[in-house]
Structure formats: structure tokens, C-alpha cells
Amino acid sequence: MYRYDSYDQSMVDARVEEFRDQVQRRLTGALTEDQFKPLRLMNGLYLQLHAYMLRIAIPYGTLSARQMRKLGEIAQKYDRGYGHFTTRQNLQYNWIKLADAPDILAELATIEMHAIQTSGNCIRNISSDQYAGVSADEVADPRPWAELLRQWSSFHPEFTYLPRKFKIAVIASDEDRAAMRLHDIGLKLVERHGAIGAEVYAGGGMGRTPMVAPLIRDFVPEDEIISYLEACLRVYNRYGRRDNKYKARIKILVHELGVEEYQRQVEEEFAHMRTLGLNPPVEELDRIRAFFAPPAYESDLTQDIDRSDPAFALWVDRQVATHKAAGYAIVNISLKPLSGIPGDASAEQIELVASLAEQYSLDEIRVTHAQNLVLPHVKKADLYAIWQKLDEAGLAEANLDLITDIIACPGLDYCALANARSIPLAQKIAQRFADAERQAELGELKLKISGCINACGHHHAGHIGILGVDRKGVENFQLLLGGSGADDASLGQITGPGFSEDGVIDAIEKVTDIYLAQREGDERFLDTYRRIGMKPFKEAIYG
Amino acid sequence: MVEFLSFRDGDAAQEPAVTVEAFTGQSNSTAVRIEAGEDARELLPHLDRLSLVEVNFPAFGDGRGYSAARILREAGYAGELRAVGDVLVDQIVAMRRCGFDSFHPAKPLDDEAVERALTRYADVYQKSVDGRAPIWAKRHPENIDG
Amino acid sequence: MKILTGNDLVSGDVIWWAGDGWSRQVGDSIDVGQTGDDLARTEEAALRVVGAYVIDATITDEGVRPAHIKDRIRALGPTVRPDLTLKPNDADAGNWVI
Numbered sequence: 067m068y069r070y071d072s073y074d075q076s077m078v079d080a081r082v083e084e085f086r087d088q089v090q091r092r093l094t095g096a097l098t099e100d101q102f103k104p105l106r107l108m109n110g111l112y113l114q115l116h117a118y119m120l121r122i123a124i125p126y127g128t129l130s131a132r133q134m135r136k137l138g139e140i141a142q143k144y145d146r147g148y149g150h151f152t153t154r155q156n157l158q159y160n161w162i163k164l165a166d167a168p169d170i171l172a173e174l175a176t177i178e179m180h181a182i183q184t185s186g187n188c189i190r191n192i193s194s195d196q197y198a199g200v201s202a203d204e205v206a207d208p209r210p211w212a213e214l215l216r217q218w219s220s221f222h223p224e225f226t227y228l229p230r231k232f233k234i235a236v237i238a239s240d241e242d243r244a245a246m247r248l249h250d251i252g253l254k255l256v257e258r259h260g261a262i263g264a265e266v267y268a269g270g271g272m273g274r275t276p277m278v279a280p281l282i283r284d285f286v287p288e289d290e291i292i293s294y295l296e297a298c299l300r301v302y303n304r305y306g307r308r309d310n311k312y313k314a315r316i317k318i319l320v321h322e323l324g325v326e327e328y329q330r331q332v333e334e335e336f337a338h339m340r341t342l343g344l345n346p347p348v349e350e351l352d353r354i355r356a357f358f359a360p361p362a363y364e365s366d367l368t369q370d371i372d373r374s375d376p377a378f379a380l381w382v383d384r385q386v387a388t389h390k391a392a393g394y395a396i397v398n399i400s401l402k403p404l405s406g407i408p409g410d411a412s413a414e415q416i417e418l419v420a421s422l423a424e425q426y427s428l429d430e431i432r433v434t435h436a437q438n439l440v441l442p443h444v445k446k447a448d449l450y451a452i453w454q455k456l457d458e459a460g461l462a463e464a465n466l467d468l469i470t471d472i473i474a475c476p477g478l479d480y481c482a483l484a485n486a487r488s489i490p491l492a493q494k495i496a497q498r499f500a501d502a503e504r505q506a507e508l509g510e511l512k513l514k515i516s517g518c519i520n521a522c523g524h525h526h527a528g529h530i531g532i533l534g535v536d537r538k539g540v541e542n543f544q545l546l547l548g549g550s551g552a553d554d555a556s557l558g559q560i561t562g563p564g565f566s567e568d569g570v571i572d573a574i575e576k577v578t579d580i581y582l583a584q585r586e587g588d589e590r591f592l593d594t595y596r597r598i599g600m601k602p603f604k605e606a607i608y609g
Numbered sequence: 610m611v612e613f614l615s616f617r618d619g620d621a622a623q624e625p626a627v628t629v630e631a632f633t634g635q636s637n638s639t640a641v642r643i644e645a646g647e648d649a650r651e652l653l654p655h656l657d658r659l660s661l662v663e664v665n666f667p668a669f670g671d672g673r674g675y676s677a678a679r680i681l682r683e684a685g686y687a688g689e690l691r692a693v694g695d696v697l698v699d700q701i702v703a704m705r706r707c708g709f710d711s712f713h714p715a716k717p718l719d720d721e722a723v724e725r726a727l728t729r730y731a732d733v734y735q736k737s738v739d740g741r742a743p744i745w746a747k748r749h750p751e752n753i754d755g
Numbered sequence: 756m757k758i759l760t761g762n763d764l765v766s767g768d769v770i771w772w773a774g775d776g777w778s779r780q781v782g783d784s785i786d787v788g789q790t791g792d793d794l795a796r797t798e799e800a801a802l803r804v805v806g807a808y809v810i811d812a813t814i815t816d817e818g819v820r821p822a823h824i825k826d827r828i829r830a831l832g833p834t835v836r837p838d839l840t841l842k843p844n845d846a847d848a849g850n851w852v853i
Contacts, residue, residue, distance in 0.1 A: 073732055073744040080730045087725065088699070093765065095802050104670065105699055113806055115829050117767035146839055161839075163766050187670065217734045217744070223706035224679055224737070227672025303676050308645075342683060344736050346745035353748065407835055478825060479833040487828075489835045539823055 067130055067430060068213050068357045070178045077220065078175045081182055085109050086168035093165065108226075110184030111167055115482050118162040120170060121184040126194035126212040126236070127155035127433040131424040134431050136177045138416030144170050149416065151401060151409040153473060153524055154233070155193050155433040156184060160480055182220055187228045189219035189299075193235045195243045196432040199358060200442045202390040205257045208238040210355040211264070211291070214346065218292050225299045229306035230314035232299070233271070236264075245435055245551035247279045248272055248527055250316045251298060256285065263287045268298060268328070269320030270555075272521035277317040278555045280325045282332065288351060293344045297335035301328065360391075361428045361443060367393025368447050378453050380502070384464035386449065389442075397427070397441040397452060398434075400463035400471065404496045407489050408474040409437030418459045426452055435524075435551075436473055436512075438466070469511040469578070470496040473524055477517030477534065478541070484517035486534025486541035491515055491567055498571050499578075508578055511591045512550070527551030529592045530577065531558040532570060543570040547577065547603055548595045561604055576606040610717035614701075615689075616710045622661035622689050642693075649677035656686045664709070666694035675707045682708035682738035698722045702730065708738045756786040758819065759794055760826065761807030769829045770804060777803060779841065781830035782818040817851065827852040 070078070088105045091097040097105075106112075110121035122137070129137075137157055141149045144166050145159040152158055162170065174180055183190055192212040199207040215234060219225070225232070235246045238255035246252035252267040263285045270279025286294045305323075307313045320328045369392065373379035387396040399419060401409050411419070419439055423431045426448045432440035444452060456462040465471045472495060475481065477488030492515055499505055514528030518535075525531030531546035542564040549558030565573055578591070580603050585594045595603070615621050626642035633651055640661035643649055652659065662681060664674040678690055689711055692704050696714035701723060704712070712718070736743045758781075759772035770777040772794060774785040787794060791809035798804045811822035821827050832840030834849040842848040 071748070073747065076731055077734070077744075084726075084729050093802070095800075099799065099805050101697070113762060113767065115825070116769055116832060117762070161767075165765055187672075220734050221703070221730070222735060223703040223733075224675045225672070226703055227670050227675065227700075229672075300676055304648075304673055308671060308673075338683070342736070346743075347749050349749045350745040478828055479835050482825075484825075487834065493835070541824065 067128060068125075068209075068354060074217070075175070075178070078178070078180045078182070081109070081180060082168060082171045082175050085171055089164060089168050104186060106167075107185040108183060108188065109167070109171065110181030111162070111164075112185065113482070114160065115478075115480055117160065118164055118167065119480070120159045120162045120167060120181060121152070122157045122159070122174060122179060122181050123184050123191040124155050124157060124179075124433050125216050126192055126198065126209050127196055127435075128194075128198075128209060129431040129433065130177075131420045131429045131431065133177045133179055134416060134420035134423065136173065136179075138413040138420065140170055140173060141413040141416065148410055148412045150407075150476065151411065151433050151437050151439070153435050153437060153475070153522060154184075154191060155196075155435055156191055157433075158476075160476075185231075186226075187230050187232075188226045189215075189222060189228075189232045189234060192216050192219070193233070193244055193249070193435065195237045195239065196434040196440045197243060197387065197396060197442070198238065198432075199360065200389050200391075200394075200396055201239060201241075202388060203241060204238040204255075206238050206255050206262050207355075207358045208236040208253075208255055209358050210351055211253065211255065211288070212236045213354050213357075214292070214351055215295070218295070224296075225303055228299070228303055229308050230311065230316075232302075232316065234295075240553060242551075242553040242555070243434070245524065245527060245555075246270075247555040248276075248524075248551055249279065251295065252279050253291075258285050261287060264291055266294065266298070268332075269317040269325075271315050271317045272524060272526050273315065274312055274519045274521075275315075275318065275321075276521070276526040276557045277321065278557065279317070280320070282320075282325065282329050289345055289348050290340060292346065293339040293342065294332075294336050296344055297332045297339045300335050300339075301331045305331075363391040363394060363443075364445070365392075367445055369393060371446050371449055375450070377457075378450055381453055381462055381464040382449060384466050384468070389444075391443075393446055395444050395446050395449060397444045397449070398466045399439040399441065399456060399461050400465055401438050401461075402465055402471050402496070403460050403463050404470060404500050405493055406460070408472050408492050411439075415459055415461060418455065418461070422452055422455060436467075436471065438471070464502070465505060467510045467512060468505045469499045469508050469513055469530075470505060471512070472496060473512075473514040473528070475516050475518075475523035477515075477523075481517060481522075483520060484534065485519075485536035486517050486543065488515040488517040488523055488532075488534060491532065491534070491543065491570070494567065495571055495574065498575065507582070509590055511578070513574075514549075524551060525549070526557045527555070528558060529590070529595070530574060533560075535564060537564065541567060543567065545570055545573050545577075545607070547600060548592065550592060554592075559600055561600065562608055573607045577603050580606045611720050611723065612713070612717045614712040614718065614723065616705070617689055621691075621711055624661065626661060626663045643674070643677050645671050645673045647677075649680045650684075652681065652686075653684050656681070656684060656688075659686065660688045661691060662686065662688065663691045663693050663713075666692060666696055669695045669697050669700065671695075675703065678704070678707040678709050679738055698726055701726050706733065706735075706737045706739045706741070756812050756814065756819075757788060757791055757809050758784040758812045758821070759787045759791045759807060759809055760784075760821075760829065761795065761798070761804035764802050764805045771830075772798075781812075781821065784812065784819045824852055 267279035427441035478484040516523035546558030795807035
């Protein structure tokens with residue numbers, strides 16, 4: 067894992083003191099709320115429905131056990147004993163006091179963490195593949211690139227007041243586990259003629275005008291990635307729309323200019339940028355890469371897993387993924403217990419995962435965009451012990467990528483922007499489909515719920531998506547089918563008129579019935595939908 | 610409180626700035642004002658006769674002026690580059706990094722807050738046009754020439 | 756009736772204008788009539804509230820009821836965490852917001 071040097075530490079420490087000063091100015095009235103708001107947002111502090119909410123950056127979703135433990139301690143000390151893992155691989159605390167926020171940031175700084183640029187119209191936390199460094203199918207570990215971009219984007223002098231927020235993802239395998247093409251810029255590391263570089267996609271995103279990012283350059287060498295991104299951002303900063311915040315994301319600029327014209331402008335700017343010496347030397351990327359060197363895996367480990375406990379065997383089949391090193395496995399920890407809140411973890415659960423990581427996963431934890439956790443380096447021989455401890459803590463749900471592994475935004479229970487509650491709906495759907503055999507029969511089925519059009523719950527990218535709307539003061543839910551955030555990225559289509567909460571669950575049941583009746587071979591729900599189209603589903607729902 | 614802030618040696622330019630349109634249309638003016646959304650590159654053929662460029666920030670959240678400033682400095686403009694309009698103390702550091710060397714904010718700034726802001730961060734992560742060595746250059750002094 | 760709500764500047768708590776100060780209980784709200792916007796500005800300037808705004812509400816048998824579901828959730832707390840609401844011992848409290 068990356069470790070701060072004295073430079074990184076001093077930047078984060080300075081930010082804590084700057085924010086302490088800003089909060090002090092607010093509390094004494096030297097700053098009005100209008101003046102303070104953009105400053106607090108740059109430090110991830112929102113004013114939400116019930117209280118202040120603080121969003122902590124988890125760069126590229128990687129945490130050490132020590133960091134995880136501290137997140138639990140903060141939840142206990144300053145919040146109400148829990149935190150919420152988000153679709154941006156971050157963590158949110160829901161009940162923060164303004165006066166405590168600088169102290170929390172100071173505690174985070176002691177474990178090399180921060181909340182810098184977790185909100186605001188700037189480059190946000192860089193997201194990545196939760197299997198980075200441990201999956202067999204990657205061309206390189208994407209995290210050194212993500213860390214390079216984290217540093218480049220932090221306190222960027224030119225790109226801190228962009229037309230709108232800006233999200234970047236970096237992946238390095240054909241299988242996309244990070245919804246890369248639904249980012250403002252997505253980088254996919256590829257190997258060409260023995261050299262690693264990036265395919266660059268620009269102009270993806272969700273929100274009210276969802277778009278899948280088109281490819282804008284098929285290779286940027288690693289020693290030019292910063293100047294290329296500066297070119298992309300400069301064109302956007304200068305020409306992105308500022309007259310309407312709903313049309314201000316880069317996807318609208320790319321769409322309105324056309325891909326070719328945006329590409330042309332970027333190439334022109336890039337030709338200029340690459341003369342300015344903006345790129346760190348390759349030695350800097352090498353320095354960062356050294357932190358992510360594969361750990362010292364043990365050899366001659368057993369490949370066998372004792373499957374005599376059926377509940378454990380079920381969990382292994384669902385939650386454990388293939389690790390690139392023999393004798394090791396990747397463990398997915400579900401944060402979607404059937405009656406729980408998607409993405410929420412109590413301080414005790416956070417502490418447990420920290421200690422499991424310490425004992426069994428070479429000190430490392432990952433956060434996924436689907437709001438689950440990962441222990442990336444687990445010996446197969448330790449799986450049973452881990453499962454037992456997870457089970458005791460209510461963390462052994464075996465539902466990865468199944469219909470009850472629901473992504474849900476906080477919705478109207480917590481969020482000031484929401485129109486409808488997402489969490490109770492997720493809970494009711496999970497209860498309706500609780501039967502494990504039924505879930506297994508339905509197979510991979512990604513269900514994603516957003517409580518408003520801003521789409522934090524990725525509803526456009528759900529095989530089944532749900533969008534909560536406000537219909538004359540009453541919660542109403544639109545149903546979408548056919549979206550995907552993976553390498554086969556696509557946007558869901560709305561089935562038709564919306565439903566009540568119970569109505570939308572009934573509709574989902576009809577939709578899954580059609581799938582079971584119509585599927586061929588080992589088709590997933592999404593495959594069947596793509597083959598037979600919307601019509602049969604629509605007929606079943608609205609008949 | 611401070612109404613005008615300059616980091617240049619000598620007096621600030623006094624000539625009133627004209628619009629980009631007036632300037633590029635054969636004017637003899639040596640001072641020009643760029644509005645948000647105007648293309649700073651239109652000035653590039655005329656940099657040697659300019660002594661003042663004002664860049665207006667109509668709202669603090671409108672960041673186009675940061676690009677305008679950097680573009681001028683990247684092209685070698687060495688005259689006064691002045692940020693005017695809705696310029697807040699918490700933005701001075703980034704503006705300095707983009708090449709602004711004087712400030713005439715719509716609302717006066719608190720001197721002490723300016724001082725604190727300017728000295729808060731010892732280092733920077735990016736190379737820009739202010740000549741400061743980024744952290745990556747300090748980490749690898751042997752690889753950086755000049 | 757019109758009632759005034761916002762968040763406590765320091766704690767972030769949801770608060771309601773009760774005539775002589777702020778209360779965490781929506782039931783303490785008074786009808787602010789046409790004075791809400793002025794009150795909001797005064798109270799914000801006095802650093803007692805942030806993001807204050809006037810909403811419609813009605814008086815029911817159960818007390819003051821904000822017109823919009825969002826404000827009813829603010830008045831109670833998250834419906835999915837009854838233990839963290841203002842009525843932790845009332846299992847049916849969540850139904851009040853619907």
C-alpha cells in the first residue's frame with residue numbers, strides 16, 4: 067500500500083489547519099453560510115437532512131487495517147456508531163457536528179487519510195478496481211496510476227472550480243468492475259508493444275443525462291498521462307457549460323461538440339501541454355509502484371477448501387473469487403444483509419474487518435463500488451475461520467451480484483436532494499427475494515436504486531434499476547431494465563409509468579418471472595433482456 | 610483590509626483596460642480585460658505590447674479565468690496579470706499558481722487571512738507557471754533538469 | 756400554517772422555531788405567518804441556525820404535521836433506523852411520515 071512521505075503528510079496536515087481556520091471563521095460569523103459552503107464541500111462536509119454529513123476519501127478503495135480501525139473509532143467517538151460505504155468507494159458519517167469536523171480530519175491525517183475534494187466542482191476521489199493487484203486478468207496494478215492522479219488532482223491550481231464535479235476511474239483488465247465508462251474520464255491500462263499506457267474514455271456519467279463514455283484516445287504512454295489529462299480538463303474547464311448546472315458535466319460538452327471535435331481540441335491542447343514539462347519523471351511512478359509490489363506470498367499452500375459445512379460451501383461459491391497467487395483467495399464481504407442497510411457497517415463490524423485483515427489478509431481491505439468490502443489476500447486454508455467470524459457479526463450473507471446485493475443511495479432517509487426513500491425499498495425487495503435457492507436460480511442480477519435523478523445509486527447501470535421520484539408529495543418509483551456498469555456497459559430503459567413501493571416490487575417479480583420463462587442456456591437476466599427486448603417484460607408488468 | 614494586492618515590483622499599471630474586442634481591433638491600448646468565456650489565446654499575437662491583462666471572475670465558482678491566466682503565462686506573457694471581480698481569500702494561492710500577480714477583488718480582503726493563506730502550504734503537487742518545483746521534482750532531483 | 760425550520764449551526768440538529776427559541780420537536784412549532792423569512796435571516800445572522808426555510812404544515816390530532824414527506828422525515832429521523840429517531844420506542848413512528 068502507498069505510504070505518505072513527509073511531503074504528502076504536510077499537505078494533508080496543512081489542509082486540516084486550513085479547514086480548522088475556516089470552521090472557526092464560520093462559527094464566529096466571519097464567514098456566512100454562502101461563503102463557507104464551497105469551502106466545507108471541498109472537505110467533504112455536507113449539510114444533510116438530519117445533520118452534517120462528512121465524506122471521507124478512500125483513494126481507489128484501498129485501506130489498511132489500521133485505517134479501517136480508525137474509521138470505526140471515529141464512528142464511535144464522533145458519530146452514532148456506524149458509517150456508510152458509498153458507490154464512490156468512500157465512507158460517509160451521517161451525524162457530524164460542525165465543531166468536531168476539524169478534529170476528525172486531524173485524526174484521519176494521523177492515518178494518512180483525508181476528505182479533500184470529496185465534494186465540490188473539482189476532481190473527486192479516484193476510483194479503481196477492487197481486485198487491483200490480485201486479479202489474474204490485469205495488465206498491471208492500476209493503483210499506482212490512481213495514486214499518481216490523486217496527487218496531481220489534489221489542490222490543482224487550474225481545475226478546482228470546474229463547471230461541475232469530475233470523476234475519474236482507472237482499471238487494468240478487460241472485465242470492468244469499476245463502472246469505468248460511466249465516469250467523466252475512464253482510463254483502462256493496456257499493453258502495446260511491451261509498454262503500458264492508457265486507453266482514455268471521456269464523457270460518461272449517470273445523473274439526469276446518462277451517457278456511456280466513448281473512447282477518445284487508444285493509447286497514452288505512462289509518462290504523458292498527466293499532460294494528456296491536463297489537456298482534457300482544460301478544454302472542459304474553458305468550454306463546459308456554466309449556464310445550467312444540469313448540463314455542466316463533461317458528458318454534455320463531449321455530446322454537444324461531438325466526439326471528434328472534442329478529441330481534436332484535446333489533441334491540439336495536448337500538443338501544447340506536452341511541451342510544458344508537466345509530467346513527473348517515470349521514476350516517480352516507479353517510486354509509487356514500489357509501494358504496490360506484490361506482497362511476499364507463501365508458497366506450497368494448500369489449494370483445498372474443506373467444504374463439509376454446507377453453509378460455508380455456499381458462501382465460498384458466492385463470495386470468494388480467484389486470486390492470482392496459488393493457495394490464496396479474494397474474499398468479498400457482503401454489506402447487504404437481508405434486513406440491513408446497503409453499505410452500512412457498524413463500528414464493531416468495521417473493527418472486525420480491520421482485525422480480520424490484520425490476521426488474514428496481509429493488512430489490506432478494499433471497498434467496492436457496489437458497497438461491499440473485500441479482503442484481497444486470504445489463504446484458502448483460512449477461509450473457514452474467516453467465515454465463522456463474519457457469520458457471528460452478521461457479515462456472512464452469500465449474495466454477491468445476486469438480486470439482494472442491492473446498490474442503494476441513502477435516499478430520503480438521509481439525503482436532502484432525494485425525492486424518495488431507497489433503503490426501505492431495498493429492504494423490502496431483499497425480503498421478497500430472500501429465499502437463497504430463488505436468488506441462485508435468478509443468478510447474476512444487479513439491482514440498483516437511486517432516490518433521485520442524480521443517480522448516486524447507479525440506477526441507469528442496473529440490470530434492473532429503480533429511480534425514486536416525487537409525485538405530488540408521494541414517493542413513486544420508475545423501473546428501468548437493461549443497464550450495465552460493467553465492460554458491456556449500457557443504459558437502462560424505463561419500462562413505463564411508475565409504481566408505488568409495493569407496486570414496483572410486484573413488477574420486479576413479474577420481470578424476473580419472464581426472465582425465468584424465456585431464458586436460454588446459461589443466459590443471465592441481462593442477456594435475456596438484450597435478446598428479447600423490452601416488450602415481453604412490459605406486457606407482463608402493465609398487461 | 611486590503612483592496613488591491615500586488616506581487617510585482619514597481620507600480621501597478623494604471624491604464625484602464627479595454628475589452629478584448631476593442632483591443633484586437635487595432636487599438637493602441639496596452640491594457641485589456643478578459644471576461645469569462647472569452648478566449649485568452651486571441652491575445653497571444655499581441656503579448657509584447659501588453660502591460661496589463663485583467664481577468665474577470667463574475668462569480669467565485671467560475672473557474673475559466675484560471676485557464677485564461679495559465680494560457681497567457683505559458684505563452685510567455687510577462688506583464689501584469691490581475692484577477693478582478695469575485696475573488697476570495699481562499700482562492701489567492703491557486704490564482705498565484707496560475708500566474709496572477711495582482712488582485713483587485715470586488716470585496717476587500719483581510720490582510721491576515723491573505724498572509725495565512727499564502728504561507729499555509731509549503732509545497733505543491735503540480736507543475737504550473739509559477740516556477741515552483743512540484744513535490745515530484747523534489748523527490749527526484751537527479752532526474753529534473755533546470 | 757407556516758412553520759420555520761433549519762439546522763443548528765454547531766450540532767447540525769434539525770430544529771423548529773418555537774416562538775421564543777428553537778426546539779428539536781416539530782410539535783413545538785408555532786405559526787410564523789408572514790414573518791418566517793425575516794426570522795430566518797435574523798436567526799441565521801445570530802448564528803443559531805443554518806439553512807432556515809419556511810414550510811407549510813397543518814395541525815392534526817398528533818400535533819404539527821409538515822406538509823411534505825421530506826420535512827416529516829426531518830422531524831422524525833431516518834425511518835430505517837428507528838433507534839436513531841426522536842421516537843426510538845415507538846415501532847410505528849415510521850408510518851407517521853408516509
